[in-house]
Amino acid sequence: xxxxxxxxxxxxxxxxxxxxxxxxxxxxxxxxxxxxxxxxxxxxxxxxxxxxxxxxxxxxxxxxxxxxxxxxxxxxxxxxxxxxxxxxxxxxxxxxxxxxxxxxxxxxxxxxxxxxxxxxxxxxxxxxxxxxxxxxxxxxxxxxxxxxxxxxxxxxxxxxxxxxxxxxxxxxxxxxxxxxxxxxxxxxxxxxxxxxxxxxxxxxxxxxxxxxxxxxxxxxxxxxxxxxxxxxxxxxxxxxxxxxxxxxxxxxxxxxxxxxxxxxxxxxxxxxxxxxxxxxxxxxxxxx
Amino acid sequence: xxxxxxxxxxxxxxxxxxxxxxxxxxxxxxxxxxxxxxxxxxxxxxxxxxxxxxxxxxxxxxxxxxxxxxxxxxxxxxxxxxxxxxxxxxxxxxxxxxxxxxxxxxxxxxxxxxxxxxxxxxxxxxxxxxxxxxxxxxxxxxxxxxxxxxxxxxxxxxxxxxxxxxxxxxxxxxxxxxxxxxxxxxxxxxxxxxxxxxxxxxxxxxxxxxxxxxxxxxxxxxxxxxxxxxxxxxxxxxxxxxxxxxxxxxxxxxxxxxxxxxxxxxxxxxxxxxxxxxxxxxxxxxxxxxxxxx
Numbered sequence: 001x002x003x004x005x006x007x008x009x010x011x012x013x014x015x016x017x018x019x020x021x022x023x024x025x026x027x028x029x030x031x032x033x034x035x036x037x038x039x040x041x042x043x044x045x046x047x048x049x050x051x052x053x054x055x056x057x058x059x060x061x062x063x064x065x066x067x068x069x070x071x072x073x074x075x076x077x078x079x080x081x082x083x084x085x086x087x088x089x090x091x092x093x094x095x096x097x098x099x100x101x102x103x104x105x106x107x108x109x110x111x112x113x114x115x116x117x118x119x120x121x122x123x124x125x126x127x128x129x130x131x132x133x134x135x136x137x138x139x140x141x142x143x144x145x146x147x148x149x150x151x152x153x154x155x156x157x158x159x160x161x162x163x164x165x166x167x168x169x170x171x172x173x174x175x176x177x178x179x180x181x182x183x184x185x186x187x188x189x190x191x192x193x194x195x196x197x198x199x200x201x202x203x204x205x206x207x208x209x210x211x212x213x214x215x216x217x218x219x220x221x222x223x224x225x226x227x228x229x230x231x232x233x234x235x236x237x238x239x240x241x242x243x244x245x246x247x248x249x250x251x252x253x254x255x256x257x258x259x260x261x262x263x264x265x266x267x268x269x270x271x272x273x274x275x276x277x278x279x280x281x282x283x284x285x286x287x288x
Numbered sequence: 289x290x291x292x293x294x295x296x297x298x299x300x301x302x303x304x305x306x307x308x309x310x311x312x313x314x315x316x317x318x319x320x321x322x323x324x325x326x327x328x329x330x331x332x333x334x335x336x337x338x339x340x341x342x343x344x345x346x347x348x349x350x351x352x353x354x355x356x357x358x359x360x361x362x363x364x365x366x367x368x369x370x371x372x373x374x375x376x377x378x379x380x381x382x383x384x385x386x387x388x389x390x391x392x393x394x395x396x397x398x399x400x401x402x403x404x405x406x407x408x409x410x411x412x413x414x415x416x417x418x419x420x421x422x423x424x425x426x427x428x429x430x431x432x433x434x435x436x437x438x439x440x441x442x443x444x445x446x447x448x449x450x451x452x453x454x455x456x457x458x459x460x461x462x463x464x465x466x467x468x469x470x471x472x473x474x475x476x477x478x479x480x481x482x483x484x485x486x487x488x489x490x491x492x493x494x495x496x497x498x499x500x501x502x503x504x505x506x507x508x509x510x511x512x513x514x515x516x517x518x519x520x521x522x523x524x525x526x527x528x529x530x531x532x533x534x535x536x537x538x539x540x541x542x543x544x545x546x547x548x549x550x551x552x553x554x555x556x557x558x559x560x561x562x563x564x565x566x567x568x569x570x571x572x573x574x575x576x577x578x579x580x581x582x
Contacts, residue, residue, distance in 0.1 A: 001362070003293035003303055014293055014305065016362055044330050048362060070332050071293065071305045071339065071354075157552040158519040160442060168550075175557060182335030182556045 007067075007090045011083075014071035015064035015091060017098055018051055022058040028128070028275075029060040029101040031091050033112030036079075037146075037183035038153075039252040040069065043109055046263045050107070053272055060099035064091045077184040081118070081192040084111075088119040092127075105129040107271065110252055111136045114196060117204045126205035131271060133212040134252070137226040139196030146180040149253035153181055181253060201230055208240040210274055212267065214249040244270050289346045296355075296386040301364030302379060304331065304355030306390050307342045314349045319419050319575040320393035321345055322383050322408075323354035326401035326554075330361030334401060334554040337561055341399070344569045348576040351391040355383050357407075373410065380411040395419040397511075397575055399568070402426055402553065412505055420511035420575060422568060425553050428516065428523040429495050429533040437525045499537035506542045513571050514545045515564070519552035544571065 068074035108116035113135035155162035323338040356363035397420035400408030405423035
């Protein structure tokens with residue numbers, strides 16, 4: 001594992017590059033795209049385990065933090081959709097240069113999946129495969145969910161004061177428009193998120209797109225319908241699509257104090273299986 | 289400011305980012321700060337507060353390293369031959385060595401949140417390079433005043449005193465007894481392992497043991513800063529609670545404390561983050577003394 005800092009001097013990004021660990025590395029590199037805010041904290045360990053497994057299976061992997069997030073330069077209030085998309089492109093260039101691979105895959109979770117989809121529309125060479133794990137398709141619905149999770153998390157975090165102190169509770173609700181679970185939601189970023197719809201995905205480019213979604217439940221009915229519709233639209237455009245359902249829904253915004261990390265093994269297995277299938281057909285080893 | 293990321297440690301498996309002032313920007317301090325995980329949250333800290341504090345410190349000329357303990361965040365697992373608690377102390381010492389190599393500082397302040405504060409305290413006790421320890425929201429000791437404030441606060445939800453009495457009569461003596469037992473229960477832990485207000489077990493030394501440890505550090509000249517969040521109202525609910533709890537040990541004048549009423553255990557609200565960062569930065573300013581070679 002190699003910690004790197006890359007990108008323009010005024011937009012330095014932190015990344016962890018993991019060259020393929022097998023003797024016969026595959027000619028395929030993979031960029032993992034973080035979700036936003038608390039969802040990124042919750043999935044940090046998951047992405048590390050996924051990167052380790054992919055690396056062990058012969059893939060070159062890059063995890064990175066967008067500008068204004070994690071260990072990268074910038075502040076949280078500088079996060080914008082356009083910036084996140086550009087950062088993914090920068091990360092993609094970085095891993096292609098470092099690995100020498102010609103085939104590229106992007107795996108994104110939640111907003112990271114949406115960013116991967118949007119970035120593919122601007123890429124000079126589109127990625128071979130996109131894996132979109134519960135992409136944010138309906139931005140307005142996503143914001144509503146964040147606001148709800150924010151208020152609940154704070155009521156829980158403040159213990160008895162969160163229950164009985166009505167002035168404090170009013171403050172939580174009022175602030176939920178400008179922040180989400182500890183991370184800023186500026187007016188600009190909010191507006192960008194709010195404008196995300198199915199149509200935002202109309203120009204997505206990739207040879208194959210896999211969509212992983214949680215099993216349909218009452219809480220996710222709107223998201224599930226969107227994911228099904230997205231899959232249908234992509235297939236209609238002639239893109240090879242694959243859909244997988246995850247049996248146990250994961251609450252990505254969970255803020256269980258400092259112990260919210262989750263590593264759902266069954267989903268990891270399903271993702272890894274997608275690469276096992278493709279590699280036997282058309283992936284060739286390159287000399288390092 | 290310069291930030292660069294490294295992999296370090298005796299097994300070359302610890303991941304860190306070092307933040308330093310620009311070479312000629314201002315005199316560099318002779319002390320560096322060490323940040324690491326809070327629970328399983330990786331080195332950026334709860335809601336990225338480690339990053340925010342580290343950058344505020346750079347403005348004071350103070351360098352820092354933020355890293356993942358072995359087996360947490362991005363760092364590799366350790367060999368497993370020693371306990372996690374012992375390993376964390378070794379990892380923190382490795383981080384001090386790495387910051388010395390990178391910046392030349394030879395004195396350190398350890399900042400820890402919740403269980404991370406326990407690790408900071410443990411490392412400070414065994415390493416004389418530690419010039420300061422800042423512990424956020426850990427080791428809370430009850431007082432009668434804290435208990436009364438807690439009970440009073442809970443009773444407020446019933447409204448006036450008349451309403452409280454009416455309700456008390458209504459539910460009967462047995463229920464009153466049960467209710468009082470419940471109200472008292474969380475504030476009277478007798479064991480070393482206590483349930484924190486956020487629902488997980490955490491080690492807490494006996495009061496005399498903690499006082500002895502603090503005195504050991506103070507005698508060595510180590511600065512101590514105990515910061516308490518207002519969200520743990522069940523266990524810590526007024527500014528001088530530490531001083532009241534430890535008044536018989538003769539150390540309270542030398543220990544700095546802060547009670548941040550509107551800050552929760554993980555500084556979730558942006559306003560809470562601002563308050564925590566300001567509090568830490570203000571305390572840290574005493575370590576911005578320039579190195580002699582500057």
